Amino acid sequence: MIDESIFPRLANCVLDSIGVKDGDAVFISGGSHEQRFLEEIGIAVARRGGQPFISAVSNDYQRRLLEACTxxxxxxxxxxxxxxxxxxxxxxxxxxxxxxxxxxxxxxxLQARSEGNFPVMQVIYGKPGKRWLYMGWATEEMARMYGVPLDVLERLVIGGCSVEPGLLKERCEHIMSALKGARYVHVTDPHGTDFRLNIEGRRLNPDDGVLSPEKVAVGDLGGNLPAGEVFVAPVETHGSGTIYCPLTIDDLTRGTIIKGVRLVFKDGTLMPDECTAEVNQEVLRDTIQKMVKLDVDKYGAPNALKVAELGIGLNPVIDRAIGYILTDEKIGGSVHVAFGRSDMYGGNVQSNMHWDFVTAPDATIEVEYGDGSRRLIMKDGRLLQLA
Incomplete structure (x- = not known):
């Protein structure tokens, strides 16, 4: 069980991540198993002069609600x-x-609920949008689902949230400096990952756990805890190759682990019939198909297939993949690529899906700049010093 003595410090990390200030109305949502922590966030909001409102229901209620609703x-x-x-x-x-x-x-x-919730999601994540934060948690049941001891899950999630923001800021600035002026990014690893994306002219986004005025100025209003990555929306019509993701979780239900995923994309578009998985391939393909259908119905195009994000993990505490994307994508030495929605952070695609696929933590990254020069910025999962 998570040590409640750290709740006040964690609560202030949450508020720093969304820049809570005097007069803010803050909606705080979670499960009843987190009630004490949610209340600590509420108290921290009140101490900053804000107006907290908390909604927390049990796991059993959420299950029964899905059973009851058509x-x-x-x-x-x-x-x-x-x-x-x-x-x-x-x-x-x-x-x-x-x-x-x-x-x-x-x-x-859940597909139907995603469709119903979409207008609400547009208010929160669209333009101009709201400040938002998604924070991970650790329970015995979650640890069992991810196949790790509870203390390991707590270390990855809560320990990952506790990294000094200054360290994350330093690492983010290092990567952003390396990507400045980049045209193409080429990523490989020993497991079959080999792809190339175009990020020319696209906004670089640091996820360092603090909502700065600079982020607000460009409309970067959201984040995760644990933090620790730099991400960018690639040009949606470019980019091809293969991504090997050792394990992930079904984006529709967040309740089924998928292992040994190999994705193929061309001209910025996922090729579903060429995507495979060693475990639960049918779940992988069915979720992509369902999200494509939602997007075709809503936008007239299969937007879920468009490349949406290139991210580089930088959190020093998070050192292993378990399938919990929230932590997996922050692993130092890993790279992740998402498909679907990208308009929240500099891209042009709206979609019901944003699904991240994380490589193993031994990626190599080569950057090609506008003048044609090239530079390795990561080798076998290790960040390289800039010249």
Whole structure:
């Protein structure tokens, strides 16, 4: 069980990540298993002069709600949540499920809920958008799902949240300096990853755990805890290659582990029929198919297939992949590529999906600049010094 003595410090990390200030209305959401921590966040908001509002329900309630609701019900926009989204200044969500595995039984209903929630998500994550933060958590059930001891999960999640922001800022600035003026990024690893993306002219985004005025000025209003990456939205019509992801979690349910994923993309577009997995391949392909259908219905195009993000992990505490994307994508020495939505941080694609696929932590990154010169910035998972 997470030591409650660290709750006040963690709560202030949360507020620093979304820049809470006097007068802010902050909506705080999570599971009832986190009630004490959610309340600590609320108290911290009040001490900064803000107005906290907390919503926390049990894992059992969320399961029973999915059982009770019909698909048609879930497709309707949640009116109360829309009102909250419009009224709030900032949104905090702490991992809401103590045991996410039950969601694997509700694939069709979760697809419907994603469709119904989309207008609300636009208010939060679209333009101008709201300040937001998603924070991870650790429970016995989650540890069992990810196949690790609870103390390991706590170290990755809570320990990863506790890294000094100054260190993350330094690492982010190092990578951003290396990527400045870059046209192409070429990533390889010993497991079959070999792809090339175009990031020319795209905004570089540091995830260092603090919402700075500079981030707000360019519309970068959200983040995660644990923090620790630099990410960019590549040019959506360019980029080809293969990504090998040792393990991930189903993006639709967040309740099924998928292992040995090999993705192929061309001209910035995922090729679903060429994507494979060693374990739960049918789940991988079915989720992509469902998200494509939602996007075709909404936008008239399969936007879920578009390349959305190139990220470089930089958190020194997070040292192993378990399938929890929130921590996996921060592993030092790893690279991740996402497909789907990218308009929240400098891209041009709107989608119901944003699914990250993380390489093993021994990636090599070569950058090609506008003048044609090239430079290795990471070798076998180790950051290199800049000349």
């Amino acid at each position: 698909v048609e019900q879930l497709k309707r926009m949640p009116k109360i949540m829309m009102g909250i989204a419009q009224a709030m200044d900032a949104y905090v969500i702490v991992e809401p499920y103590s045991d996410p595995t039950f969601k694997a039984r509700f694939r069709e209903k």
